[in-house]
Amino acid sequence: MTACFTSTLRSPSPPSRRAKPCASCTTSWTCRTWCGCNSGGFCPMKKLLCLLLTLLLIHPALAEDALDAPDAASLLSCADGTVLAVSPDLRVLRRDSAGDWALILSAEQISAACPPRFMPDAANALLLPSENGAYALLLLPDASGQIAVLSLTGATCELTRVFADFLPTDSEMTAQWTLLSAARAGNTLYAAFSSNFATYSTYALSLADGSSFLLSDAPIRFLMPLADGQLLACVNPPISSIDESCFALLDADSGESSRLCALPAHKAYAGFALDGDSLYFTDGETIYCAAPPYDAVESVGYLPSLDTSARLPALMVDNCYCVCNAELGFFAAQLHTAPRCTLRVDARLSNVNRALVSQHLRAHPDVAVVYAPHNASTAPEYRQHMESGDALDIYAFTLPNESFIPLRDKGDLLDLRPLMGADTPDSLLPQVLAPLEKAGGLFAIPCGAPSVSCWFLDQSSLESLGLTGVPTTYADLMTLISTYLTDFASDSDVALADNPSGMADSLFQQLFWAQLARCEASGVLPTFTDADFVAALRQYIALRPALVDYETRWLAERSSSLGDLGDTGGIVTVLSVSSSQPSLLHLNTSLTPSKTDEVPLLLSFSEGGALLIPMTYPVLAVNRRSAYPDDAASLLSYLLDNQPYDAKLALLPDYAALQPNPAYTEAAQKILDDEALYMQYRATLSPLEQKQAEDILADARAALHQIPPDVYSAAEIATYHARLNHAHLLESSFWVSGDQHVSTLRQRLLDGECTVETFVQELTRIVQMMTLESGVSS
Incomplete structure (x- = not known):
């Protein structure tokens, strides 16, 4: 009894990344214990829910037999109305029209039809429609990289082997291959694989002569032949990858690809099924449709949460999207009827906001959304796009932006205030709201937390070096850096910065932004010829070689060690227990609530001495020419009202709601459960066993106190809001942030090809010319 009991009473786990609630239940925060059960695998309650959803959603003609379908590794809808299925135990079954x-x-x-010593991998078998009178093709790989292709002919599906060979590979390591998709064009099969080494390969297999070659190493999850001889490919990198998911055209001979449209990133796509020329697929929750020319996708239905990391057999039957899943069985979802309106939305919308869009569409099934890209960057280009046949209803901008304000002022953007009401927009942080308004109108809404560029000084590290006084000018700051590099860099336990890589370039940018802030606060055109900026620039030029040398040595030391380059703290956890070394400066790109008393050091002072922190943030605006202004405004209103917790803290200065920490809630409930279990069996335990159990409970309660009960404390939120009061949108900065002329001029200065005087005069000329051309002078 003791061993069993002590294994049940565990101390709470330390705080971890916030978990996402189960898609079918909000009573639990752990992905393996849906609905509060402890099944250790797929929750029976969720399976029951999916069964009920199936009975509600599937087409009546499918209601009696859909749930009785066999488990399938692959499904194929045939031209005669029958359906073929390959089972995981390598049987082929057929469903007739009845x-x-x-x-x-x-x-x-x-x-028997496979080559000798062939070990078929039934879970990866794949059915394809055939040609020349054959009924279907069965692609059957084995784990060693060999593949057999069998032709099924006639009503009895007589088997003929038409291809068998090992896949060509350059690797000397033995890989385990998983067949993801295949397509046939004439006498050539194209098969896309992934391996256990996280590599991807698409091969061309000739059914005429048995040859094969590697066509592409892109992470392709789906292939489909097109009439022009090209292949439609769904390029879908792993969820952890930063690479883009997209539909692309793949040349069937060279493997060269061209992008058609982007797909939401960090999702795995599966369940590809054709209905005519329309392609349906899912990310496990939303059902998407892409129609020729496959340059946009729209959401057309929803599923309970399904795992799409592996191939998901699917087919279309009578406007039902049907998938076969090992946990759910055969599940069918009725697709939306033709939507009343389809909103075309900027494909640059973030994944967080795309998830909110999906939630909104669930409540508005008569509205559909298509994500479409565009290449506009200047105001005239945006205006031309807004008036074209490819115009979007909703455009995304990141402020500051060289196009947004001219579009706002020239009437190209819809005034949202009459359509949204005034409550939430007027509660926004004033400096966030100001650029979005004009003459009482509201022309965009923020759709994410502001990002800032700010340095912080850790006073405890400063004091540990015997240095006093917080720098109040950039001259003071550069003197402090110079003192550190001269007196402390070689033997101090305190690093100069949490990650000094790129610090020299960042310091130049800080000087530049500070001067812009001074000019904007004074209401004058940007100028860089005043004495203070010139003196700071000369000091920077003198300091830069030593700072670059420090960066180089730091990177060399870090890369030669076994540690992770990112383990010296971070934007938020700069002084957490994970930090291997304290640091004097923290180079932050966020003002997320921090548990330290750091002093913000962006020394952009206005005439009144106020600290100004340059800020950027994403916004969404509606094309004034949209045919569905009310629907577009309703969607934007929903996005604003349902932003994530951190974004609400940043956007709404009066928002100070304490959000419970899921790790604390889970650990506290675990203690209550264990206490109840202990009281239930206490009478059956010996005194020694009682003492052991009570000690375990005491340790669990002590560990609970180490977990913050809320995501952020009230004090942290107050500090955060105080810092946000200094955030400021530097409208002048966007004209030069990525300008090639400014970049070239700066490099000439650093290379000694021009004097400081020439640099500041030319920089002033370039920036003022851009500002006047934009019509956004201060």
Whole structure:
């Protein structure tokens, strides 16, 4: 009894990344214990819910037989109205028009048609439509990289082997291959694989002569032949990758690809099914449709949460999207009827906001959304796009932006205030709201937390070096850096910065932004010829070589060690226990609430001495020419009202709600459960066992106190809001942030090809010219 009991009473786990609630239940925060059960795998309650949803959503003609379908590794809808399925135990079954399933090929028959010593991997078998009178093709790989292609012919599906060979590979390591997708064009098969080494390969297999070659190493999850001889490919990198997911055209001979449209990133796509020329697929929750020319996708339905990391067999039957999943069985979802309106939304919308869009569409099934890209960057280009046949209803901008203000002022953007009401927009941080308004109108809404560029000074590190006084000018700051590099860099336990890589370039940018802030606060055109900026620039030029040398040595030391380059703290956890070394300066790009008493050091002082922190943030605006202004405004209103917790803290200065920490809530409930269990069995335990159990409970309660009960404390939120009061949108900065002329001029200065006087005069000329051309002078 003791061993069993002590294994149940565990101390709470330390705080971890916030978990996402189960898609079918909000009573639990752990992904493996939906609905509060402890099944250790798929929750029976969720399966029951999915069964009920199926009965509600599937087409009546499918209601009796859909749930009785066999488990399938692959499904194929045939031209004669029948459906073929390959089971995980390597049988081929056929569903006739009456909905009856019958065995047509046994595992023994299929194995006999394979090459000698072939070990078929039934879970990766794939059915394809065939040509030239054949009924279907069965692609059957084995784990060693060999693949057999069997042709099924006639009503009895007579088997003929038409291809068998090992996949060509340059690797000397033995990989385990998973077949993701395949397509046939004439006498050539194209098969896309992934391996256990996280590599991807798409091969061209000739059915005429048995040859094969590697066509592409892109992470392709789906292939489909097109009439022009090209292949449509769904390029879908792993969820952890920063690479883009997209539909692309793949040249069937060279493997060269061209992008058609972007797909939401950090999602795995599966369940590809054709209905005519329209392609349906899912990310496990939303059902998408792409129609020729496959340059946009729209959401057309929803599923309970499904795992799409592996291939998901699917097919279309009578406007139902049907998938076969090992946990759910055969599940069918009725697609939306033709939407009343389809909103075209900027494809640059973040994944967080795309998830909110999906939630909004669930409540508005008569509205559809298509994500579409565009290449506009200047105001005239935006205006031309807004008036074209490819115009979007909703455009995304990141402020500051060289196009937004001219579009706002020239009437190209819809005034949202009459359509949204005034409550939430007027509660926004004033400096966030100001650029979005004009003459009482509201022309965009923020759709994410502001980002800032700010340095922080850790006073405890400063004091540990015997230095006093917080720098109040950039001259003071550069003197402090110079003192550190001269007197402390070689033997101090305190690093100059949490990650000094790129610090020299960042310091130049800080000087530049500070001067812009001074000019904006004074209401004058940007100028860089005043004595204070010139003196700071000369000091920077003198300091830069030593600072660059420090960066180089730091990177060399870090890369030669076994530690992770990112383990010296970070934007928020600069003084957490994970930090291997304290640092004097923290180079932050966020003002997220911090548990330290750092002093913000962006020394952009206005005439009144106020600290100004340059800020950027994403916004969404509606094209004034949109045919669906009310629907577009309703969507934007929903996005604003349902922003994540951190974004609400940043956007709404009066928002100070304490959000419970899921790790604390889970650990506290675990203690209550263990206490109840202990009281239930206490009478059956010996005194020693009682003492052991009570000690375990005491340790668990002590560990609970180490977990913050809320995501952020009230004090942290107050400090955060105080810092946000200094955030400021530097409208002048966007004209030069990525300008090639400014970049070239700066490099000439650093290379000694021009004097400081020439640099500041030319920089002033460039920036003032850009500012006047934009019509946004201060």
